[in-house]
Amino acid sequence: MSSGTRRRALWGAALLLATLGAWQLASAGWIHAKALVAQKLIAAAWTQARDGGVSRRPWPGADTRPIARLTVPRRGVELFVLAGASGRSLAFGPGHVSGTARPGSWGNVVLVAHRDTHFSFLRDLTLDEEILLESGPAAPARYRVREITIVDKGEARIMDAADAAQLTLITCYPFDAIQPGTPLRYVVIAERVA
Amino acid sequence: MDRKGWNGSAEQVGDFLELACRAFMGGVAAALLFALAALTLTITSAQAAPVTLNDPKTGMLLLRTATPGQYEPAPKVETDVAIQVSGLIARTRVTQVFHNPGGDFVEGIYVFPLPEKAAVDRLQMQIGDRRIEGQIQEKEEARKAYEKAKAEGRKAALVEQQRPNLFTNSVAHIGPNDMVRISIEYQQTLAPENGEYRLRFPLAVAPRYVPASAAPPTEGVPDDGKAAEAALVEHPAYDCGGAVNPVDIVVAIDAGVPLARIESSYHETWIEKQSNGRAMVSFIREQEEADRDFELVWSVAPGQGPQAALFTESVSGAEYALLMVNPPQPSASEKALLERFPRETILIVDTSGSMAGVSMEQAKAAVFMALETFKAADRFNIIEFNSIMRPLFAEALPASPENLQQAKAWVKALRATGGTEMAPALTFALNGRETPGYLRQVIFMTDGGVSNEEELFKLIAARLGQSRLFTVGIGSAPNSHFMTKAAQFGRGTFTYIGDVREVQEKMSTLFAKIEAPVLKDVAIRWADGAPVETFPPRVPDLYLGEPIVVSAAVTRTASRTIVVSGLRGNQPWSVALTPSSDSEASGVGALWARAKIATLMDALRTGGEPGEIRGQVVKVAIEHHLVSAYTSLVAVDVTPTGPAGGTRSALVKASLPRGMAVGEIPQTDTAATLQLLAGLLALGAAAIFAVAAHTRSRA
Numbered sequence: 001m002s003s004g005t006r007r008r009a010l011w012g013a014a015l016l017l018a019t020l021g022a023w024q025l026a027s028a029g030w031i032h033a034k035a036l037v038a039q040k041l042i043a044a045a046w047t048q049a050r051d052g053g054v055s056r057r058p059w060p061g062a063d064t065r066p067i068a069r070l071t072v073p074r075r076g077v078e079l080f081v082l083a084g085a086s087g088r089s090l091a092f093g094p095g096h097v098s099g100t101a102r103p104g105s106w107g108n109v110v111l112v113a114h115r116d117t118h119f120s121f122l123r124d125l126t127l128d129e130e131i132l133l134e135s136g137p138a139a140p141a142r143y144r145v146r147e148i149t150i151v152d153k154g155e156a157r158i159m160d161a162a163d164a165a166q167l168t169l170i171t172c173y174p175f176d177a178i179q180p181g182t183p184l185r186y187v188v189i190a191e192r193v194a
Numbered sequence: 195m196d197r198k199g200w201n202g203s204a205e206q207v208g209d210f211l212e213l214a215c216r217a218f219m220g221g222v223a224a225a226l227l228f229a230l231a232a233l234t235l236t237i238t239s240a241q242a243a244p245v246t247l248n249d250p251k252t253g254m255l256l257l258r259t260a261t262p263g264q265y266e267p268a269p270k271v272e273t274d275v276a277i278q279v280s281g282l283i284a285r286t287r288v289t290q291v292f293h294n295p296g297g298d299f300v301e302g303i304y305v306f307p308l309p310e311k312a313a314v315d316r317l318q319m320q321i322g323d324r325r326i327e328g329q330i331q332e333k334e335e336a337r338k339a340y341e342k343a344k345a346e347g348r349k350a351a352l353v354e355q356q357r358p359n360l361f362t363n364s365v366a367h368i369g370p371n372d373m374v375r376i377s378i379e380y381q382q383t384l385a386p387e388n389g390e391y392r393l394r395f396p397l398a399v400a401p402r403y404v405p406a407s408a409a410p411p412t413e414g415v416p417d418d419g420k421a422a423e424a425a426l427v428e429h430p431a432y433d434c435g436g437a438v439n440p441v442d443i444v445v446a447i448d449a450g451v452p453l454a455r456i457e458s459s460y461h462e463t464w465i466e467k468q469s470n471g472r473a474m475v476s477f478i479r480e481q482e483e484a485d486r487d488f489e490l491v492w493s494v495a496p497g498q499g500p501q502a503a504l505f506t507e508s509v510s511g512a513e514y515a516l517l518m519v520n521p522p523q524p525s526a527s528e529k530a531l532l533e534r535f536p537r538e539t540i541l542i543v544d545t546s547g548s549m550a551g552v553s554m555e556q557a558k559a560a561v562f563m564a565l566e567t568f569k570a571a572d573r574f575n576i577i578e579f580n581s582i583m584r585p586l587f588a589e590a591l592p593a594s595p596e597n598l599q600q601a602k603a604w605v606k607a608l609r610a611t612g613g614t615e616m617a618p619a620l621t622f623a624l625n626g627r628e629t630p631g632y633l634r635q636v637i638f639m640t641d642g643g644v645s646n647e648e649e650l651f652k653l654i655a656a657r658l659g660q661s662r663l664f665t666v667g668i669g670s671a672p673n674s675h676f677m678t679k680a681a682q683f684g685r686g687t688f689t690y691i692g693d694v695r696e697v698q699e700k701m702s703t704l705f706a707k708i709e710a711p712v713l714k715d716v717a718i719r720w721a722d723g724a725p726v727e728t729f730p731p732r733v734p735d736l737y738l739g740e741p742i743v744v745s746a747a748v749t750r751t752a753s754r755t756i757v758v759s760g761l762r763g764n765q766p767w768s769v770a771l772t773p774s775s776d777s778e779a780s781g782v783g784a785l786w787a788r789a790k791i792a793t794l795m796d797a798l799r800t801g802g803e804p805g806e807i808r809g810q811v812v813k814v815a816i817e818h819h820l821v822s823a824y825t826s827l828v829a830v831d832v833t834p835t836g837p838a839g840g841t842r843s844a845l846v847k848a849s850l851p852r853g854m855a856v857g858e859i860p861q862t863d864t865a866a867t868l869q870l871l872a873g874l875l876a877l878g879a880a881a882i883f884a885v886a887a888h889t890r891s892r893a
Contacts, residue, residue, distance in 0.1 A: 003890060010887030017880035024873030031866040057613075064613075084614075085860045086548030086641075097860070098642055098676070106804055114862050153859045164823075172863035178871060180863040 035117035038092035042066045042080040064089040068103035068135040085112045104135035110159045112170045119171035143167045143190035165192035275443040283781050285381040294368040304363040307396040313788035315819045316379035317827035319351045328827035330819045336826035349831040381781045388739030395488040445475040456492035504771040509783035513748040516782045519758050520741045521713040536571040538632040540623045544640035546580040546614040553668045554610045556694045557639045563701040568593035579619035580612035624657035634661040642676040654683040662686045685734045711735040713760040721755035729789035745786035787818035
């Protein structure tokens with residue numbers, strides 16, 4: 001009987017821990033799943049917006065819309081950029097920081113995304129690599145990586161308007177940090193070439 | 195039985211504890227394993243990323259060499275700043291002495307912030323006794339001339355504008371134990387606010403060095419300035435061990451009228467007041483590495499400050515004017531009258547999803563602040579918008595205690611969710627149904643997450659009527675371009691609140707200021723009624739203590755008198771200014787050109803044709819010898835002093851002053867990795883428990 005109680009206690013603890021573990025894993029998976037699935041949904045909305053000129057919400061109730069397509073041909077990266085860089089929209093895709101130049105326009109276009117999902121590829125980018133940004137029916141704007149740097153989150157001036165046409169991609173650094181909340185940002189600055 | 199049972203249960207507890215311990219140890223082992231894995235990953239990534247950390251803290255900054263682990267001292271920079279203030283114009287000369295203590299020829303690149311409206315018009319390079327004047331050229335040509343000189347082993351200096359307030363100074367070929375002195379000059383206008391003049395110099399230019407090319411040259415990094423800059427990263431091992439890059443500032447003020455008060459806000463200085471409005475200010479000791487600006491504040495004796503001033507300068511046949519008007523401060527009785535002017539305030543609050551969290555808290559705090567300031571005679575309304583627009587009342591109602599109570603409860607219940615549809619809220623607020631006899635002010639609080647900016651500007655311009663629009667930027671990185679522009683179209687001002695602790699201070703300043711405009715509907719014309727083309731082109735309403743400062747070209751010969759008019763209370767008010775021989779002041783032309791370039795660049799951001807604007811900017815900039823987005827100053831030495839070919843570059847980077855940039859870069863990491871780890875640990879522990887339970891049951 002005592003052995004039964006013991007067994008039950010052990011099974012209970014195992015079950016509890018298993019539930020906890022499953023929940024944590026599911027949360028982590030959910031972050032990645034959202035990041036993946038949302039991009040698929042957004043792809044459809046984007047194609048429609050580009051061809052039809054009407055920008056549509058990717059799913060009902062979404063508080064953001066796709067405004068550009070970011071590709072790195074050499075690395076097989078294809079991402080749909082959302083308007084705004086709030087925590088909510090960043091879960092679904094790279095966000096365009098409002099107030100910076102709009103994709104396709106002159107000036108400094110600033111995009112941010114999570115280091116562990118959409119922008120994890122930034123760590124591999126090297127100088128002079130080509131990045132394409134498509135924002136309408138016209139041919140995509142071509143950029144070439146000019147500078148890679150790491151700054152403190154307070155250095156908001158990297159998001160300032162620039163005189164030249166440039167693309168600034170930002171994500172958190174270090175890439176493999178376990179705990180969220182780092183004050184460092186990994187910044188890739190690319191210059192428009194065509 | 196009792197004993198036995200007790201014993202049994204004790205044994206049971208012991209067993210359980212033992213098992214729990216084992217499970218815990220298992221968990222710890224798993225955790226260690228994962229941590230080890232994570233650590234290995236982090237280390238490999240640190241090696242892969244173009245950053246190297248932590249070198250010996252010698253107090254001197256080092257330059258990386260081709261051999262890993264070997265460093266060389268980077269060039270030193272001494273900075274001397276001399277500022278001459280005469281009346282409204284300040285001319286600054288920044289002299290930097292680049293000294294290379296190393297054994298190689300290097301290139302120094304110095305990045306420095308300047309005041310937003312600084313007109314950089316002079317570059318001088320001094321090598322030994324020779325002085326070489328910088329020439330203004332189109333940016334690409336200047337860059338080519340510099341690169342050519344560098345390739346031929348000649349000394350050269352190049353000043354380029356990176357952003358309107360950020361410049362780089364590159365100096366090629368600083369030889370071993372060599373010294374090169376570079377002077378840059380710029381000027382700016384000083385607009386007295388509340389009778390106070392404020393002069394700032396971004397002292398954070400005290401440079402930090404960063405190691406040059408992190409990738410070894412063997413990888414074939416092309417030797418041009420851009421590639422060098424690209425490979426540069428910050429050097430974190432900077433320990434203050436002596437004056438590495440000292441800065442000294444001297445300011446000479448000639449106010450023209452007696453000075454009342456003069457003080458330096460953040461630094462210890464010697465201040466020597468002389469008669470007739472002159473003063474000399476200098477640092478008590480040399481400064482280095484600071485994250486705060488140098489700021490000097492002075493005011494002239496009460497009643498002595500100019501109420502209106504016109505300065506002119508002739509530059510190659512054309513005449514330019516700088517105009518400053520300080521509308522007369524209302525007398526006590528007028529003030530009382532103005533304050534009795536009831537206000538109708540419409541508060542618009544962004545409750546879209548992007549405002550969730552701290553931003554929403556700030557917005558609410560700001561609304562509560564506003565509600566506190568309403569007097570019984572005032573009227574108000576509140577509108578929230580996300581995907582839809584929802585007003586508190588159908589129209590503005592008196593600020594009675596009941597209405598205010600209702601408003602507070604309504605605001606408390608606001609939740610941030612959904613999209614950002616600003617147009618309906620603005621349309622509702624700017625409905626042209628102003629209550630007569632009321633001063634109508636719309637206060638618009640948002641993080642500015644919109645994409646249809648142009649459309650909204652048009653809407654504001656078309657529907658503004660007698661209302662005034664004030665924007666309040668909320669959150670960590672609000673769209674300050676949108677909000678500054680929206681306020682311009684709304685003839686109001688933009689206030690930025692970056693921190694919830696600032697709400698109280700910033701909002702009370704805003705409310706105190708907008709209590710009553712001193713001068714409305716400002717127009718600037720020639721005496722014959724033709725409008726004057728001024729830069730900046732629009733003059734907003736003026737509130738207590740604000741002056742008008744604009745530049746204009748004097749194109750007329752007949753009527754050279756400029757008339758500034760407006761509504762003071764409800765009375766028309768005007769002042770006429772005619773240039774005379776004693777209004778000549780040097781630098782007025784450059785300031786006009788700088789203001790014109792700013793206006794042209796603004797047009798670029800609101801949909802102007804880049805090619806056309808570029809042409810216009812280049813023309814103005816070359817004529818006035820100004821550094822701009824498309825023109826640079828370049829100075830090249832005639833005789834080669836170093837070996838031809840590549841040299842290494844050191845980027846001498848300025849830290850940005852605290853509080854200069856708005857907001858911070860968004861957070862972009864998730865808890866996914868942490869959760870993954872926690873989840874795996876918990877599952878591991880669960881498995882251990884399960885195995886234990888299983889073994890028990892068989893035993």
